Every structure is written in C-alpha cells, then in structure tokens.
Amino acid sequence: MTLERMTADVVLDPARRVDPTFFARPVVSLARALVGTLLIHRSDAGITAGRIVETEAYRGPRDLAAHSRGGLRTQRTEAMFGGAGTVYMFLLYGTSWAFNIVAGEIGEPHAVLVRALEPLVGLELMSERRRANTMLRRPNASMEAREPGPRAIRASAKNAWSLTNGPGKLCQAMGLDRTHYGATLGGPNLYLAHGTVGRIGRSPRINIDYAGDWAQKPWRFVELGNPWLSVKPRIRR
DNA sequence: GAATAGATTGTCT
DNA sequence: GACAATCTATTCT
Numbered sequence: 001m002t003l004e005r006m007t008a009d010v011v012l013d014p015a016r017r018v019d020p021t022f023f024a025r026p027v028v029s030l031a032r033a034l035v036g037t038l039l040i041h042r043s044d045a046g047i048t049a050g051r052i053v054e055t056e057a058y059r060g061p062r063d064l065a066a067h068s069r070g071g072l073r074t075q076r077t078e079a080m081f082g083g084a085g086t087v088y089m090f091l092l093y094g095t096s097w098a099f100n101i102v103a104g105e106i107g108e109p110h111a112v113l114v115r116a117l118e119p120l121v122g123l124e125l126m127s128e129r130r131r132a133n134t135m136l137r138r139p140n141a142s143m144e145a146r147e148p149g150p151r152a153i154r155a156s157a158k159n160a161w162s163l164t165n166g167p168g169k170l171c172q173a174m175g176l177d178r179t180h181y182g183a184t185l186g187g188p189n190l191y192l193a194h195g196t197v198g199r200i201g202r203s204p205r206i207n208i209d210y211a212g213d214w215a216q217k218p219w220r221f222v223e224l225g226n227p228w229l230s231v232k233p234r235i236r237r
Numbered sequence: 238g239a240a241t242a243g244a245t246t247g248t249c250t
Numbered sequence: 251g252a253c254a255a256t257c258t259a260t261t262c263t
Contacts, residue, residue, distance in 0.1 A: 072249090074248075074249080075248085076247075076248060076249090090247095091245095091246070091247060091248095092246095092247090093244080093245070093246085094244075094245030094246035094247070095244065095245055095246080
C-alpha cells in the first residue's frame with residue numbers, strides 16, 4: 001500500500017503534535033504505536049521531518065539486547081532511566097549515532113530505537129548532511145578533492161532512499177547527535193506529530209546475536225512494503 | 238545481489 | 251584491550 005505523501009503544511013501543523021502522555025505505555029506497545037508518527041527537528045540549518053516506518057523495543061534490565069541489561073546504569077545509559085519521552089542517543093562503532101525514545105517510568109530503562117524514516121520535509125538539507133558525512137568517511141579522501149563515491153552517486157541518481165533508511169543514516173539526515181542526549185521530546189525544536197500508517201508487521205530485532213533467546217523476540221515493527229525500511233524484514237505472524 | 242573488510246571512538250571488563 | 255542496537259566500498263557471484 002502506498003500512502004499519499006504528506007505536504008510540509010500537514011506535517012508541521014501544530015494541531016498534530018503528540019502530547020507527552022503518548023509515550024507512557026509499555027515499551028513494545030510504544031514501538032508499535034510510533035510507526036506512522038512524524039518526527040520533526042528544527043535546527044539553525046533548517047527544518048527536517050520524516051515519518052517513522054521502522055522501530056525496535058529494548059526492555060532492560062531483563063532484555064539482554066538492551067544497553068541497560070542487568071540494570072547497567074552508567075553515564076552512557078543514564079538517559080534510558082529518565083522516564084517516558086526522554087531522548088536516548090548513543091554512538092556505536094565509533095561512526096554512527098542512534099536515536100531512541102524512552103518508554104518506561106522514571107528508573108525503568110525501556111526505550112524504542114527508531115531505525116528508519118520516510119523523508120518528508122527538508123530533503124535538500126538531509127542530502128547535504130548525508131553527502132558531507134559520507135565524503136568525510138571515505139578513506140584517503142584529501143581535504144581538497146573530495147568527490148561523491150560510486151555508491152552515493154548511484155543512490156542519489158536513483159532516489160532518496162539512502163537518506164534515512166537506517167538508524168545511523170536518519171540521525172545524520174535529521175541532524176541528531178550527542179547534543180540531543182537526555183533531551184525531552186516535545187519541545188519547540190524536537191517533537192513528534194500524529195501521522196498515518198499502513199499495515200504493520202513485526203520481526204526479530206537486527207544485529208543482536210549476542211543476546212541469546214532475547215534475539216528471537218519479535219520486537220521490531222515495520223510498515224509493510226515501505227521502501228525506506230533498513231533491512232527487508234522476515235515477517236512472522 | 239551477497240559476502241566481507243575497514244573505519245573509528247566511547248564504554249566497560 | 252575488546253567490542254558495539256552501523257555504514258560504506260570492494261570483491262566476489
């Protein structure tokens with residue numbers, strides 16, 4: 001099912017803003033409820049927004065895939081304990097930031113990882129941010145002569161899919177990084193709005209092989225058939 | 238299209 | 251010192 005793309009007017013309509021009570025529900029329920037909502041970020045560089053099409057629930061302290069497994073509470077994981085609506089950012093592989101929304105009550109370290117967006121507003125700004133970041137990462141690229149790699153050229157020639165189809169990529173495109181760590185979702189610059197959604201499917205979470213039985217839990221939610229998904233889901237149920 | 242290696246850095250053992 | 255809720259480019263098929 002293809003949904004009609006929302007205009008910027010609709011996405012940014014103040015009446016669509018979700019209120020803080022939206023986040024106060026069990027984390028797996030929240031992960032499902034977030035699919036179809038709109039994420040909006042206003043920065044000095046401009047406004048970017050996208051529709052959430054893929055999420056994963058992490059439910060510490062029992063969930064062995066969660067950073068808060070075993071109740072691990074450190075400077076890194078502190079935001080996971082901050083209560084529903086808190087933003088939890090983390091860096092992994094030294095290269096990619098990931099954006100999470102806390103679900104639990106204060107002291108309950110549950111969070112939802114946003115894995116993919118359908119880009120809706122500010123696509124040019126998203127492209128600039130992605131291009132800059134991609135070129136910075138190219139090995140042996142001199143400061144003077146940096147050119148887009150073959151993959152970037154292919155992606156941009158084809159469509160905008162590589163803008164936000166992954167947790168690290170969407171953070172680059174939306175301009176989300178360590179400065180948002182511990183923020184409260186719902187301020188003037190970073191908030192959610194109500195959107196629309198097609199059929200939702202669920203599958204096991206991605207790249208958590210170390211988590212034993214917890215790796216099998218179907219806590220990843222996707223909008224079925226959406227072209228912006230990060231990894232094609234193996235749907236069960 | 239699938240598989241693989243390398244990048245890069247904060248965090249924990 | 252190991253390694254991670256990833257991304258990219260290369261090297262295959």
